[in-house]
Amino acid sequence: MRVLLFILILSGALSAADWPQWLGPGRNAVWREDGILDAFPKEGPKLRWRAPLGGGYSGPAVAQGRVFVMDRIAELIDPAKAKVLHEGPTPRNENFLRKLLPGQERLQCLDEATGRVLWTQQWDCPYTTVATYAIGPRATPTVVGDRVYALGAEGHLFCFETKDGAIVWQKDFKKAYNLKISEWGTAAHPLVDGDRLICVVGGVGTTCVAFDKRTGKELWRALTGRQPGYCPPVIHTFGGLRQLIIWHSDAVEALNPKTGKLYWSVPMRPTFGMSIGQPVAAGNRLFVMSFNRVSACIEVAADGQSAQIAWRGNTRRGVGGVHNTAFLADGHLYACGNGGNFICARLADGERVWSTFAPAAGERPASWANVFTVRHGNRYFLANDFGELIIARLSPKGYKEISRAKLIEPTHRVGQRTLVWSHPAFANRSVYLRNDREIRCYSLAK
Numbered sequence: 001m002r003v004l005l006f007i008l009i010l011s012g013a014l015s016a017a018d019w020p021q022w023l024g025p026g027r028n029a030v031w032r033e034d035g036i037l038d039a040f041p042k043e044g045p046k047l048r049w050r051a052p053l054g055g056g057y058s059g060p061a062v063a064q065g066r067v068f069v070m071d072r073i074a075e076l077i078d079p080a081k082a083k084v085l086h087e088g089p090t091p092r093n094e095n096f097l098r099k100l101l102p103g104q105e106r107l108q109c110l111d112e113a114t115g116r117v118l119w120t121q122q123w124d125c126p127y128t129t130v131a132t133y134a135i136g137p138r139a140t141p142t143v144v145g146d147r148v149y150a151l152g153a154e155g156h157l158f159c160f161e162t163k164d165g166a167i168v169w170q171k172d173f174k175k176a177y178n179l180k181i182s183e184w185g186t187a188a189h190p191l192v193d194g195d196r197l198i199c200v201v202g203g204v205g206t207t208c209v210a211f212d213k214r215t216g217k218e219l220w221r222a223l224t225g226r227q228p229g230y231c232p233p234v235i236h237t238f239g240g241l242r243q244l245i246i247w248h249s250d251a252v253e254a255l256n257p258k259t260g261k262l263y264w265s266v267p268m269r270p271t272f273g274m275s276i277g278q279p280v281a282a283g284n285r286l287f288v289m290s291f292n293r294v295s296a297c298i299e300v301a302a303d304g305q306s307a308q309i310a311w312r313g314n315t316r317r318g319v320g321g322v323h324n325t326a327f328l329a330d331g332h333l334y335a336c337g338n339g340g341n342f343i344c345a346r347l348a349d350g351e352r353v354w355s356t357f358a359p360a361a362g363e364r365p366a367s368w369a370n371v372f373t374v375r376h377g378n379r380y381f382l383a384n385d386f387g388e389l390i391i392a393r394l395s396p397k398g399y400k401e402i403s404r405a406k407l408i409e410p411t412h413r414v415g416q417r418t419l420v421w422s423h424p425a426f427a428n429r430s431v432y433l434r435n436d437r438e439i440r441c442y443s444l445a446k
Helices: 002-013 173-177
Strands: 047-052 061-063 066-073 104-111 117-124 142-144 147-151 156-161 167-172 191-193 196-200 208-212 218-222 234-238 241-247 251-255 262-267 280-282 285-290 294-300 307-312 327-329 332-336 342-346 352-356 371-376 379-384 388-395 398-406 412-414 417-419 425-427 430-434 438-443
Touching (some): 061 142, 061 425, 066 430, 104 147, 104 156, 117 156, 142 191, 167 173, 191 234, 280 327, 332 371, 342 398, 352 398
Antiparallel strands (some): 047 438, 061 066, 156 167, 191 196, 208 218, 234 241, 241 251, 285 294, 294 307, 327 332, 332 342, 371 379, 388 398, 412 417, 425 430, 430 438
């Protein structure tokens, strides 16, 4: 009887956790589960299940015993014969060449224990984005209660019931807000705040829009940028005020999340409008980074009503990361910068403390190399674009690798490299990660 009681107490203490949205429950890339292995076995972690999947960058969300993941399904066509979507001269650089690519987007709901498909919803969605990167949806689904919110690469927003996939409401940003799709699609992960679903949309006065999460009714609209960018909305507190941070093609701006009222605006133009990584904050400071070697620390006034640049990064200062979000701990930034250079820098002044190519590219720079960073206790899980997962300790003293395992094959060809650019989910003492062919779940339990 005592043994049974001990087991019940232990199982309660080691309760599983969900990963219901981009960067986890707190939207801060912190994994709080216990009972996690200290290092990978020699043969790698145990594969729990695998399931077929179409293309996409969308990371999985895990909630209530279910896995939600978006992908794209389409017939194979000869890209050279696809209709070019440019008026005037056709861009010579394939990174800007847009073509019409017929196909459908899809949200799949899988059983967390087995990977079995529970339900599927799909919609017609011809892609008009740059063809090289038109492999599938970008945004991670957001799960709250009995609803899941999904945003596709062409601005299709859906609210589904989690139990059966029934459509509760939907929006088409191109029709409703005259959105002109950016080169690399709609990518900002939707954010739920109270009764509001907050989305980066685009257009005049509608760069950010808040909807009633239950009905889809528009509650407020705000901001205008040349392009909406790709950066997810996030809420930080400055001067005792909860502030919604939006980084579009022209500026970093702070809004009242309840009303859309502007608190402050700081001009900040990422190259080609590529604001991607989520801004991170500590105290009254906010750090942002993007292509090409753009980074900056913004200092917010004590009353939260104004802000200014504290310092700007360059080739030797700060971190100019592209696809990843910096992790901020104890006054230090940890992030993958240009060419896969993983950097530790001080938030106070941007001074670099150390750098290494070990997590991302080995011994030398690599084009578009990327690493996603998630903290677990006093260590970190790093997911690189080779499909490897790394356990490491990060501190101002340096980078210390503990263990590394290859979990999934990269499938997306960019330039001379083949990559996987989907952020994994960590839940139920497991990791869930996908490429353009399948999703896998590995146990990370002790």
